[in-house]
Amino acid sequence: MKKIFALLTIISLVSFQTFGQEKDQNIEKLEALESDTIVSDTDVTVNDVTMDNDDADTATVKIGNKLLKIQDSGDETTIQFGNKELKIKDEGDDTDIDFGKVTEDDEDEWEDVGGARNFKGHLGGFEFGFNSYGNDLFNTTVPSDWNLNSTKSSSFNIIFPGLNIGFSKHFGIVTSVGLNYNNYRFDGNLTILKDASGNIVISPAPIGREYEKSKLAIVYAMVPVVLEAQIPVTHGKTLNIGAGVVGSVKIGSHTKVVYFEDGRQKDKNRDDFNLSLLRYGATARVGYEMVQLYGTCYFSPLFEKGKGPELYPFEVGIALTFND
DSSP states (O other): OHHHHHHHHHHHHHHHHHHOOOHHHHHHHHHHHHTTOOOOTTTOEEEEEEEOTTOOEEEEEEETTEEEEEEEOSSEEEEEETTEEEEEEEETTEEEEEEEEOOHHHHHHHHHHHGGGGOOOSOSEEEEEEEEEESBTTBOOOOGGGOBOTTTOEEEEEEOOOEEEEEETTEEEEEOOEEEEEEEEBSSSEEEEEOTTSOEEEEEOOTTOOEEEEEEEEEEEEEEEEEEEEEEOSTTOEEEEEEEEEEEEEEEEEEEEEEESSSEEEEEEEOOTTBOSEEEEEEEEEEETTEEEEEEEESSOSBOTTSSOOOEEEEEEEEEEOOO
């Protein structure tokens, strides 16, 4: 009877995990199911059964894509499901049922069985940073006419929830798709345009006009792929270190200047500006739980070769993930 009762309890645990039902509701369901529920061979798959020195049967059970551990020592049956634990104990003519959570030590025992499935990388969320570029890779020197106002050259990224591929509970690959917004704020009374030869050049403001703001704005669709390692600290929290690659495709660009002339004026010029359609680079990040510091540098130039200055963009900032 206890074996049948234990299997029925597994079904109740699945409901408990998914819908968060109260303890009394689970007990009522168990009593109702005990007499008439049949568990088919396809519902439950037993992966491993062992016998320890205390004559306690231990089985690893798979239900769908969930792994459970069932241990029966005669008078007591313990069922672990994720971080939930159910104990069924015979005390004379009575049966005592207790719900609870497994300890950190108990969770470590599960790592070899299903830890990889529990890996959650820290990638999806929002990123706020600063843009710049350099004449060469890992070089921030630029032509004097192309200087940026670094405090106002900002980036904003939206990255959707990631796809996690775990090698263990704390090590794996996470990838996703997102949008990358770059604003390059020029430091000077100038903007950029195409000259008669179709090359991108600096264009000073007309005589007597003073630009309050001048920037180049670009939007990319991006696909980052990050290899992440997590270092457990206390209470299940982790330090996270990741590095990987990122590829992007340009989906829009424009320049914008703001000036005062018979009131406040804004001029936008939508063009491709000979910007590279595709770009790729490397990214790295480090942080604690949902807060990360990140940096990305691109190995492909900002503009098409021979159609503008050779500039290599990069960005640094802070990321707020919603993986936790």
